[in-house]
Amino acid sequence: MSDKNAVSTVEIPNTNLNVADDTFKGKIKGIINEAMSNNPYFAAGGGLMILGTGLAVARSGIVKLSRVLYRQMIVDLEIQSKDKAYSWFLTWMAKHPQRVSRHLSVRTSFIQHDNGSISTRFNLVPGPGNHWIKYKGAYLHIKRERSAKMIDLQNGSPYETVTLTTLYRDRHLFHEMLDEAKELALKTTEGKTVIYTSFGPEWRKFGQPKAKRAYASVILDRGIKENILKDVQQFMQNGKWYSDRGIPYRRGYLLYGPPGSGKTSFIQALAGELDYNICMLNLSEGNLTDDRLNHLMNNMPERSILLLEDIDAAFNQRAQTQDQGYHSSVTFSGLLNALDGITSSEETITFMTTNHPERLDPAIMRPGRIDYKQFVGNASLYQAQQMFLKFYPEKVELAELFVKELADLKLSVSTAQLQGLFVMNKDDAPAALANIGTLKLTNGIDSHI
Ligand SMILES: Nc1ncnc2c1ncn2[C@@H]1O[C@H](COP(=O)(O)OP(=O)(O)OP(=O)(O)O)[C@@H](O)[C@H]1O
Numbered sequence: 049m050s051d052k053n054a055v056s057t058v059e060i061p062n063t064n065l066n067v068a069d070d071t072f073k074g075k076i077k078g079i080i081n082e083a084m085s086n087n088p089y090f091a092a093g094g095g096l097m098i099l100g101t102g103l104a105v106a107r108s109g110i111v112k113l114s115r116v117l118y119r120q121m122i123v124d125l126e127i128q129s130k131d132k133a134y135s136w137f138l139t140w141m142a143k144h145p146q147r148v149s150r151h152l153s154v155r156t157s158f159i160q161h162d163n164g165s166i167s168t169r170f171n172l173v174p175g176p177g178n179h180w181i182k183y184k185g186a187y188l189h190i191k192r193e194r195s196a197k198m199i200d201l202q203n204g205s206p207y208e209t210v211t212l213t214t215l216y217r218d219r220h221l222f223h224e225m226l227d228e229a230k231e232l233a234l235k236t237t238e239g240k241t242v243i244y245t246s247f248g249p250e251w252r253k254f255g256q257p258k259a260k261r262a263y264a265s266v267i268l269d270r271g272i273k274e275n276i277l278k279d280v281q282q283f284m285q286n287g288k289w290y291s292d293r294g295i296p297y298r299r300g301y302l303l304y305g306p307p308g309s310g311k312t313s314f315i316q317a318l319a320g321e322l323d324y325n326i327c328m329l330n331l332s333e334g335n336l337t338d339d340r341l342n343h344l345m346n347n348m349p350e351r352s353i354l355l356l357e358d359i360d361a362a363f364n365q366r367a368q369t370q371d372q373g374y375h376s377s378v379t380f381s382g383l384l385n386a387l388d389g390i391t392s393s394e395e396t397i398t399f400m401t402t403n404h405p406e407r408l409d410p411a412i413m414r415p416g417r418i419d420y421k422q423f424v425g426n427a428s429l430y431q432a433q434q435m436f437l438k439f440y441p442e443k444v445e446l447a448e449l450f451v452k453e454l455a456d457l458k459l460s461v462s463t464a465q466l467q468g469l470f471v472m473n474k475d476d477a478p479a480a481l482a483n484i485g486t487l488k489l490t491n492g493i494d495s496h497i
Pocket residue numbers: 265266267268305306307308309310311312313314402403462463464465467
């Protein structure tokens with residue numbers, strides 16, 4: 049449009065001014081031509097105007113072109129701090145050898161070794177600001193920004209973003225890099241069980257990931273472990289069955305019995321066996337409300353088993369006043385609503401434990417809340433024998449003697465108590481046998497079933 053104008057006006061000096069043109073357009077043109085040829089100021093102004101318009105057109109063209117080129121050649125990727133990839137990426141970048149960073153932040157981590165000692169490591173991660181890295185031959189610009197105004201309401205930390213920029217042709221590197229970052233993050237938890245616990249309204253890792261508890265190290269009475277494992281595995285394979293029937297894809301398990309019988313240990317070992325993590329909530333802890341419970345149960349990290357310990361705490365008002373130490377603010381209906389309200393499309397496996405099954409309201413036994421319940425009691429003679437053999441491998445005859453004596457003592461002891469005896473007499477099977485009488489002393493705390 050403006051080009052056309054420019055061309056037609058440029059032609060003006062060559063137009064024959066005296067040619068009469070009777071059309072309206074012709075008349076106007078005549079008047080303009082006359083004014084321009086007769087008035088030098090006007091003519092000069094017109095020239096400038098033409099030049100100005102031309103330049104403006106050219107400039108906006110260049111801006112547009114550069115924008116198009118930028119869009120064609122450059123790609124951005126934004127990672128927000130609430131995304132899981134955010135911390136993966138920072139850790140990855142801290143480990144990346146070819147980087148230029150002048151702004152660093154410290155991230156301290158604790159590493160627990162197998163012998164229990166803890167060492168501290170400082171990771172220097174890229175701080176807020178601009179950074180460059182060279183990755184697989186391409187340059188990536190990284191900008192980490194921290195919002196001064198916005199905070200993450202979930203955990204109160206400042207809201208942050210990292211923006212990565214590279215050439216369009218290298219855009220596939222984003223994928224490769226994120227995959228690498230994820231691999232790196234997962235490697236640190238490989239062979240480990242991450243335990244999450246509630247921190248306000250969100251799940252936080254509780255300590256460092258622990259080495260998986262060996263499945264075989266938990267000794268329950270015959271068949272219990274196998275049956276539960278089979279049931280969970282079957283449930284996990286049946287997603288389609290549930291979705292075809294519109295049934296929420298969840299299953300609840302209750303393990304009940306006296307303290308120290310291996311309920312919690314079994315659930316940890318099971319999580320390790322299935323390669324799942326654990327989200328653990330203790331309902332007898334006072335800081336949990338119904339709303340919070342509901343929120344937490346609907347926002348679990350993926351591949352986790354939900355473990356609700358001491359669920360009886362949510363049940364009986366009278367028990368709360370009688371048993372000191374119970375200040376739970378999760379109510380019975382709150383627990384039921386939370387169990388019913390899990391809307392995750394992924395499978396939800398909930399394990400619940402209690403030492404007081406008699407305090408539970410039958411309403412919790414409905415399918416979808418508790419589908420499978422199992423008593424886990426004090427040590428049976430079979431368990432005592434297996435425990436003995438676990439601590440003193442190959443001492444088969446002594447194990448027989450031990451079991452016989454235990455039967456003669458007519459004691460109901462927990463597996464935790466047996467473990468206590470064996471730990472006291474480490475690597476000394478005859479001493480464990482000789483000291484079997486000490487079990488009487490530790491008994492009494494949990495002789496009820
Ligand atoms: N059946 C078992 N097999 C192996 N170890 C066991 C067993 N039962 C208890 N222990 C050991 O005893 C300790 C306590 O066990 P755990 O915490 O699993 O008991 P619990 O049944 O969850 O008790 P509570 O009801 O008090 O929560 C752990 O160190 C665990 O290793």
